[in-house]
Amino acid sequence: MFRDVHVRFLNDVQPTYDLTYDDVFMVPSRSSVGSRQAVDLSSPDGTGTTVPLVVANMTAVAGRRMAETVARRGGLVVVPQDIPIEVVTEVVGWVKGRHLVLDTPIVLSPHQTVADALSLLPKRAHNAGVVVDAEYKPIGVVTDRDLSGVDRFTQLTQVMSRDLVLLSADIDPREAFNTLDSANRRYAPAVDSEGRLAGILTRKGALRATLYTPAVDARGRLRVAAAVGINGDVAGKAKQLLDAGIDTLVIDTAHGHQESMISAVRTVRALDPQVPVVAGNVVSAQGVRDLIEAGADIVKVGVGPGAMCTTRMMTGVGRPQFSAVLECAAEARKHGKHVWADGGVRHPRDVAMALAAGASNVMIGSWFAGTYESPGDLQQAPDGRLYKESFGMASARAVANRTSEESAYDRARKGLFEEGISTSRMFLDPQRPGVEDLIDSIVAGVRSSCTYAGAGDLAEFADKAVVGVQSAAGYAEGKPLHASWS
Secondary structure, three states: OOOOOEEEEHHHHOOOOOOHHHEEEEEOOOOOOHHHHEEEEEOOOOOOOOOEEEEOOOOOOOHHHHHHHHHHHEEEEEEEOOOOHHHHHHHHHHHOOOOOOOOOEEEEEEOOEHHHHHHHHHHHHOOOOEEOOOOEEEEEEEHHHHHOOOOOOOOHHHHOOOOOOOEOOOHHHHOOOOOOHHHOEEEEEEEEOOOOEEEEEHHHHHHHHHOOOOOOOOOOOOOOEEEEOOOOOHHHHHHHHHHHHEEEEEEEOOOOOHHHHHHHHHHHOOOOOOOOOOEEOOOOOHHHHHHHHHHOOOOOOOOOOOOOOOHHHHHHHOOOOOHHHHHHHHHHHHHOEEEEEOOOOOOOHHHHHHHHHOEEEEEEEEHHOOOOOOOOOOEEEOOOOOOEEEEOOOOHHHHHOOOOOOOHHHHHHHHHHOOOOOOOOEEEEEEOHHHHHHHHHHHHHHHHHHHHHOEEEEHHHHHOEEEOOOOHHHHHHHHHHHHHOO
């Protein structure tokens, strides 16, 4: 079952059944890697990611704010296939116009109201609005603290803080951090040479800019990917996406090992795209081989492991994700190609295990849905916890979005056969409410995993990782204890 793979199993014991991420652990090896920061997490698959994270093409997760923020930290976001091409084109242009260091500010006018500001502040993790004058020059800032207990019809000019610290748009991130730290400010607007607002920078953002390398294209602009389905005018839709300037094209369907997918991949390859072509999903070596022979550069692996997916419970179809990635990565490697591990990650360790199994990037969906940057509106549960709604891309809700231009009869028929969850509450972690907070946690874990394996990069990690199989008790033993035993 596990022939021709890089990862080694402890004591050369070959499992007799398929494994999930929870079923496996990694054994430390002798290491000469002295620092976590010395580990190179850039992917070798041509997508340009400098950290091996791809945000899944889910409507509730992958929007423009997510695309900008994740690309700035080295990852990649795939815009979903059910977004109109006009919107995708606008989003791609918008993302590529973002600053590589500064975050996009929430811009307000002095005569807007507290209610206006309150509706916009949760859209960004920095939770601050910059008030500008008619010349787009900062004259004040507002946060939720400034707006607390204030009449919602009050104009911002009456409540904004006018005591500004302004940064230069081209300031060195380390210098920016020191400036903010000395002034005891969490954030500050950044301005261009004429004093106009160029962005906003937080202390954490300045620090992160020294630790991460943005995922950029040949022209130094942030990267973004987009998905196309396998039905209808595949060539026309794919060409429109390529013309829009996407950096990776994902051909996506739940069952990737079918004739329609193979035909779609061949159709797209005939366009001679100058960007990586990703196709999936599959869970077998044969599926990988067929998609690569059709023209895929990268194959997406995973059927049923996602948090919003009910495929396995509805159909019995799927495969435990660690074994699926392991086999598929080994097959892709024979052809000089790569796989993305799509689904099933809930902890940083799962990302590390997917990379140990041979994935070149790991796709994350619902885990990132509960962040400020996901497209949904922030809502509050009765107990006060903040959350956003997520839903599966095979659910009735997603099917309705994808088939909005079809007849009512056809939409009703397709709506009967949902296989995903149509609504789920993804609560924001109070300690890590932004996607960058989660990326920090994941990257820290993966870097440490590489040092434990003695690996300086992802290719070495897949080659040097030694993996064992554990019981449910073994997995439970590894979980931290948040309260005493008694």
